[in-house]
Amino acid sequence: MAVLAPLIALVYSVPRLSRWLARPYYLLSALLSAAFLLVRKLPPVCHSLPTQREDGNPCDFDWREVEILMFLSAIVMMKNRRSMFLMTCKPPLYMGPEYIKYFNDKTIDEELEQDKRVTWIVEFFANWSNDCQSFAPIYADLSLKYNCTGLNFGKVDVGRYTDVSTRYKVSMSPLTKQLPTLILFQGGKEVMRRPQIDKKGRAVSWTFSEENVIREFNLNELYQRAKKLSKAGDNTPEEHPVAPVPTAVPDEESKKDK
Numbered sequence: 001m002a003v004l005a006p007l008i009a010l011v012y013s014v015p016r017l018s019r020w021l022a023r024p025y026y027l028l029s030a031l032l033s034a035a036f037l038l039v040r041k042l043p044p045v046c047h048s049l050p051t052q053r054e055d056g057n058p059c060d061f062d063w064r065e066v067e068i069l070m071f072l073s074a075i076v077m078m079k080n081r082r083s084m085f086l087m088t089c090k091p092p093l094y095m096g097p098e099y100i101k102y103f104n105d106k107t108i109d110e111e112l113e114q115d116k117r118v119t120w121i122v123e124f125f126a127n128w129s130n131d132c133q134s135f136a137p138i139y140a141d142l143s144l145k146y147n148c149t150g151l152n153f154g155k156v157d158v159g160r161y162t163d164v165s166t167r168y169k170v171s172m173s174p175l176t177k178q179l180p181t182l183i184l185f186q187g188g189k190e191v192m193r194r195p196q197i198d199k200k201g202r203a204v205s206w207t208f209s210e211e212n213v214i215r216e217f218n219l220n221e222l223y224q225r226a227k228k229l230s231k232a233g234d235n236t237p238e239e240h241p242v243a244p245v246p247t248a249v250p251d252e253e254s255k256k257d258k
Contacts, residue, residue, distance in 0.1 A: 040059070040065075041059060043059055047059070094133070096137060096140055098143050098153075099153060100140065100154060101153070102154070102155050103154055103155070103156040104156070105163055112185050112188045113188045116187040117229060118149075119226060120154055122154040122156060123135075123180050123182055124155075124156055124168065124179070125155060125179060128159060131179060131180060138208065138210050139153070141210065142214070146222070148227055150226030151222055158172055169197075175202070176201055177202065184217055194208075194217075
């Protein structure tokens with residue numbers, strides 16, 4: 001496991017290796033790591049190294065070096081826990097029904113400003129976040145119950161569109177615990193968000209349950225108000241054609257016809 005974990009993290013990070021190699025710090029660290037392995041395993045050199053192994057073999061790791069390597073492997077796994085999570089323990093994505101519009105970095109501003117009469121509830125999420133995956137079916141169920149003409153639900157992947165997270169001040173760091181974030185937009189402007197952010201930039205503890213979302217965002221009132229606005233827009237006066245009134249036939253003419 002100590003060897004597998006760094007290898008999986010290395011394979012996942014192959015596209016970014018070119019940028020890492022451009023920095024002297026990472027290149028020097030890689031050279032030092034390779035030099036340690038060569039010096040410890042290369043027979044002409046390792047014979048002159050001290051060892052604490054019981055068999056006295058200087059060309060193999062002793063117990064102190066094994067402990068150090070295990071500790072360094074744990075640090076590497078913690079620093080790359082997001083990539084390790086995606087490669088090994090990624091939860092299943094929600095694939096059920098929903099009335100949700102997915103935004104990207106260009107469409108989110110356009111959609112929020114298109115019709116300011118529409119109220120938007122937008123979830124800022126990332127696929128690597130376990131909390132976001134757990135909240136996905138709850139958010140989809142809310143969209144099925146409350147989506148209407150004047151109240152819409154949207155989602156944007158800030159893990160993919162990082163500039164959106166900067167623009168709307170949603171931190172992706174696991175330490176801040178700001179994912180997922182729900183923001184209510186009215187008239188194209190932010191009205192409220194959950195979870196709230198304290199002075200240190202960390203999210204205030206808040207449970208993403210269906211009851212909490214309905215209560216905090218007052219979805220029942222927003223839904224009724226949106227339905228009234230949509231009905232008022234549909235009930236515009238129209239000119240109906242007047243049906244012709246049949247004229248009565250005089251009695252004299254009827255007698256003549258007879």
